[in-house]
Amino acid sequence: MMGKDGAYASGSYKTGIGGLTHLQGADNAVVIAAMKDATHGFAGKMDEQDFTDLADFVTKGQIDIDAVIERESKKANGDAANGSRYYGTVCAGCHGKDDMMPKDMPPLGKLANKNPWEIIQKTLNGQPDEKMPAMRAFDLQVSVDILAYLQTLPKE
Structure with missing residues (x-):
């Protein structure tokens, strides 16, 4: 969840991606819109419940690792x-x-x-x-x- 600032800051998993911790407590609509945008490209690849479930995890399911x-x-x-x-x-x-x-x-x-x-x-x-x-x-x-x-x- 911490992306480049967490466990995947180095080694074979290093991505440079910023992570999702800043979305804890965010509006699900913001997360769903990001998943469906051109950068992420998930529009049409999942049903709406899957988008909601993922957004719930990102906005409500994170822990202080x-x-x-x-x-x-x-x-x-x-x-x-x-x-x-x-x-x-x-x-x-x-x-x-x-x-x-x-x-x-x-x-x-x-x-x-x-x-x-x-x-x-x-x-x-x-x-x-x-x-x-x-x-x-x-x-x-x-x-x-x-x-x-x-x-x-x-x-x-």
Whole structure:
């Protein structure tokens, strides 16, 4: 959400794009108009409910990422013991008790330590084109605790 000022300021994801944090609290119509303009080119590519859902996320769904992940160390500000319990009841059914499923993805410990910002967003919002559900129904701290737990897991 921070674009060039966030996790993607360098490395293979570097884009130079400014991010969306300035749109927190904005009018949905402004966001929808931007998605449909010539620069973004999404007009006619989604139905109106999809535009509304995306605009709701941009205007109402952003979180203060620095409050949940320490930028320098990449460590989640969560309780790994609680996260372990949440993981066992909410996540293990798909990711396995050994945290190594599905087989076609790297270990969760590796992902959580490499890019915790991506993991917290996927935990909160789900994984596109996959069965992974969004966990926004839970308090944010539940997702942060799960991330803290994932960071304790083996990276290989």
